[in-house]
Amino acid sequence: MKQRLTNLALIFFGLTVLNPSVCRAGKPNADRPNIIVILTDDQGWGDLSINGNTAIQTPNIDAMAQSGAQLDRFYVSPVCSPTRAEFLTGRHHVRCGVYDTSEGGERVNPDETMIGEVFQRAGYQTAAFGKWHSGMQYPYHPNARGFSEFYGFCSGHWGNYFSPMLEHNGQLVKGKGFLVDDLTNRAMEYIEQHQKDPFFIYLPYNTPHSPMQVPDRWWNRFKDLELTQDHSKKGSEKVGHTRAALAMCENIDWNVGRLLSTLDELSLANNTIVLYFCDNGPNGSRWNGSMRGRKGSTDEGGVRSPLLIRWPAKIKAGTMIPQICSAMDLLPTLTEMAGVEVTGTKPLDGISFAPLLSGSSDGRQDRTLVHHWNGKVSVRTQQHRLDHQGQLYDIPSDPGQREAINEQQPGVVAKLKQVADKFRAEMLVDFGKQFDERPFVIGHADAKRTQIPARDGIGHGNIERSNRWPNDSFFRNWLSVEDSITWDCKVGKTGIYQVELFYTCPKADVGSTVELSFRESVLTGQITEPHDPPLTGMEHDRYERMESYVKDFKRMTLGNIRLTKGQGTLKLRAVEIPGSQVMDFRLMLLTRIDQ
The missing domain is CATH 2.60.120.260 (Galactose-binding domain-like)
Incomplete structure (x- = not known):
C-alpha cells in the first residue's frame, strides 16, 4: 500500500483525530480494571432479545445492558476484517491497508499500533482467543501485535467448528469440542490463571458466521420453530439459515453467561469491564429491526451493531448512550477508562466516549462517520445518512431508508456529499489489491x-x-x-x-x-x-x-x-x-x- 495512505491530514471528512502525544495519567496496576472484549461474527443488531427479537432468548447478554450501558447507535464496518482493524487500531480501516477479507487484503499494516500492544506496555496480561482475521504470518500475527497468548485461527472463516485444527502461539493443535465453547473455556482458564494481575482479553467468536454449525442442545429448540416476526425481507428469508443463526446466538449467550459467572466466582466482576459487540450486519435476510441493509451493505442495517458495556464499579445500571459512536472509539475509550497511556500510535480517528458513560457530556459537536466497502461510501451524522447513491434519509424517523429527503434538505445533501467526495479523493486513491506491495x-x-x-x-x-x-x-x-x-x-x-x-x-x-x-x-x-x-x-x-x-x-x-x-x-x-x-x-x- 502506498505511503500516502498513512500521511493524510490529521482532520479529514469530518472525523475528529486525537493527538497521540497526549498521554493519560497512569494508575497503579492494582487499581486498573480488567478488560474483556467480546466480538461476534456476522451477528446483526437484531439478533438479541433485548433489541426486540421475539424468536431468541439472550438473557446473559441482555443483562449486560441492564446492569451497565447500552449504546443505542454504535457503528462498525460492513464486513469483518475492516471492523477488526478499526477496533484494534482506533483508526479507519482504509488507513490500515485493509481492503479485502482474504488473500492478504485482511492484513493490518505492521506500522499500526494495536490495542493489545498499548495494554501490554502498560503491564497488562494480554490474550486473544478466536478468529483473528488481521493477518497470519509475522509481523501480522496476534503474538506480534501485543497478544502474548493466542488460541484460535487467523483466517476469515473456518470450515469445521467441532474439534478442528487450530493454532496455539504458533503451534498447530486440535481443538476440544464445539469451537465457541472451547474458546470460552480457554478465556475462563486464562482469567483464573491471571486473576491477580490486570488482564486484557480479546474474545472474537467465530459464530454465527457460516458454516451454520451448532450443537444439538441449541439446534433442537430452533429446528422446527415458526418464525412469526415480520420484516421487510420476509419473502426472501432463508428460514433454515435464520434458525441456525439464532441457535448459534443462543449458544453465544450461554457462553457469555459462563464467562460472567467465572468473574463472579473469582470476585473479579466489580472491577472488570466487559464489552460486547458485533462485526457487521446479519449474514442473512432476517429480522433486524426495520433497518435497510445486511452484511456487506453500507446502509444502516449493515453497519449498526449492539454495544453493551458493563463495569459495576463505575457504570450506572441502565445507562443509555444516544450519541453515534464507532468501533474506532473503543481504543481511546478503554484506555481512558483504564488510565492507560496511549503512546506510539498514529493519530487516532476514534473519540473516547468514556465521559458519556459517567453521565457527562464530552463536548463533541455533530459527529460524522464514513462507512466504506467495495467502492460504496455512506455518510452518517446523528440525524442523517447519505447512502452510496447520494440519497439522504432521516434515520430516527425512517430507519428503513424508504423516503429520501434530498429535496427538503438540499444543504445537508451538499454538505455530506462533500464529505463523501473528499473521502474518495483522499482515502481511496491507491487503495486495493492492485496496489498492495506487501x-x-x-x-x-x-x-x-x-x-x-x-x-x-x-x-x-x-x-x-x-x-x-x-x-x-x-x-x-x-x-x-x-x-x-x-x-x-x-x-x-x-x-x-x-x-x-x-x-x-x-x-x-x-x-x-x-x-x-x-x-x-x-x-x-x-x-x-x-x-x-x-x-x-x-x-x-x-x-x-x-x-x-x-x-x-x-x-x-x-x-x-x-x-x-x-x-x-x-x-x-x-x-x-x-x-x-x-x-x-x-x-x-x-x-x-x-x-
Missing part, C-alpha cells in the same frame, strides 16, 4: 514458525481451489509437472527451515516427487504414505454452506531447506507423477531449526 513474510526474525496456507498461494495450470472463498480452502486437481503453487513472499531471516506439508493422497497415486524452491535454494521430497480421508463438515451443517468442505490432512516432513533473507517467489511443483495426481494441498509449516 509480500507474505516467511521466517520473520521474531517467529520460529510460519504457516503458509493454500489461502495465500496462487495455483497455476490445472490446480484449482476447493472453493471460491479462499480462507479455509485447499488446492486440488494437481495433475501435471507443469502445474505449480506459488507465493510472493519475503524471507525475514536467513536460516535452515524444516518444511512440513499437510496433504491428502489416495494409495493409487502415492509416489510423486515434489520440489520446493526459493531463489537459489531447492528442496526435493516424495509423497510416500497414502492418506485419503473423505470430505467432512456436512455432517455438522444445519444449513447448506457456501464455503469449502474440509479434510483431515496428514502432516509429513518434506525435509530441510536453507532460505536466504530477501524477497522472491516460493514455488512448489512436482517433478515426477507416477499416478494420476500429486496430492491435495492444505498448507506448509516452516520451522527455523538453526536458532
Whole structure:
C-alpha cells in the first residue's frame, strides 16, 4: 500500500483525530480494571432479545445492558476484517491497508499500533482467543501485535467448528469440542490463571458466521420453530439459515453467561469491564429491526451493531448512550477508562466516549462517520445518512431508508456529499489489491514458525481451489509437472527451515516427487504414505454452506531447506507423477531449526 495512505491530514471528512502525544495519567496496576472484549461474527443488531427479537432468548447478554450501558447507535464496518482493524487500531480501516477479507487484503499494516500492544506496555496480561482475521504470518500475527497468548485461527472463516485444527502461539493443535465453547473455556482458564494481575482479553467468536454449525442442545429448540416476526425481507428469508443463526446466538449467550459467572466466582466482576459487540450486519435476510441493509451493505442495517458495556464499579445500571459512536472509539475509550497511556500510535480517528458513560457530556459537536466497502461510501451524522447513491434519509424517523429527503434538505445533501467526495479523493486513491506491495513474510526474525496456507498461494495450470472463498480452502486437481503453487513472499531471516506439508493422497497415486524452491535454494521430497480421508463438515451443517468442505490432512516432513533473507517467489511443483495426481494441498509449516 502506498505511503500516502498513512500521511493524510490529521482532520479529514469530518472525523475528529486525537493527538497521540497526549498521554493519560497512569494508575497503579492494582487499581486498573480488567478488560474483556467480546466480538461476534456476522451477528446483526437484531439478533438479541433485548433489541426486540421475539424468536431468541439472550438473557446473559441482555443483562449486560441492564446492569451497565447500552449504546443505542454504535457503528462498525460492513464486513469483518475492516471492523477488526478499526477496533484494534482506533483508526479507519482504509488507513490500515485493509481492503479485502482474504488473500492478504485482511492484513493490518505492521506500522499500526494495536490495542493489545498499548495494554501490554502498560503491564497488562494480554490474550486473544478466536478468529483473528488481521493477518497470519509475522509481523501480522496476534503474538506480534501485543497478544502474548493466542488460541484460535487467523483466517476469515473456518470450515469445521467441532474439534478442528487450530493454532496455539504458533503451534498447530486440535481443538476440544464445539469451537465457541472451547474458546470460552480457554478465556475462563486464562482469567483464573491471571486473576491477580490486570488482564486484557480479546474474545472474537467465530459464530454465527457460516458454516451454520451448532450443537444439538441449541439446534433442537430452533429446528422446527415458526418464525412469526415480520420484516421487510420476509419473502426472501432463508428460514433454515435464520434458525441456525439464532441457535448459534443462543449458544453465544450461554457462553457469555459462563464467562460472567467465572468473574463472579473469582470476585473479579466489580472491577472488570466487559464489552460486547458485533462485526457487521446479519449474514442473512432476517429480522433486524426495520433497518435497510445486511452484511456487506453500507446502509444502516449493515453497519449498526449492539454495544453493551458493563463495569459495576463505575457504570450506572441502565445507562443509555444516544450519541453515534464507532468501533474506532473503543481504543481511546478503554484506555481512558483504564488510565492507560496511549503512546506510539498514529493519530487516532476514534473519540473516547468514556465521559458519556459517567453521565457527562464530552463536548463533541455533530459527529460524522464514513462507512466504506467495495467502492460504496455512506455518510452518517446523528440525524442523517447519505447512502452510496447520494440519497439522504432521516434515520430516527425512517430507519428503513424508504423516503429520501434530498429535496427538503438540499444543504445537508451538499454538505455530506462533500464529505463523501473528499473521502474518495483522499482515502481511496491507491487503495486495493492492485496496489498492495506487501509480500507474505516467511521466517520473520521474531517467529520460529510460519504457516503458509493454500489461502495465500496462487495455483497455476490445472490446480484449482476447493472453493471460491479462499480462507479455509485447499488446492486440488494437481495433475501435471507443469502445474505449480506459488507465493510472493519475503524471507525475514536467513536460516535452515524444516518444511512440513499437510496433504491428502489416495494409495493409487502415492509416489510423486515434489520440489520446493526459493531463489537459489531447492528442496526435493516424495509423497510416500497414502492418506485419503473423505470430505467432512456436512455432517455438522444445519444449513447448506457456501464455503469449502474440509479434510483431515496428514502432516509429513518434506525435509530441510536453507532460505536466504530477501524477497522472491516460493514455488512448489512436482517433478515426477507416477499416478494420476500429486496430492491435495492444505498448507506448509516452516520451522527455523538453526536458532
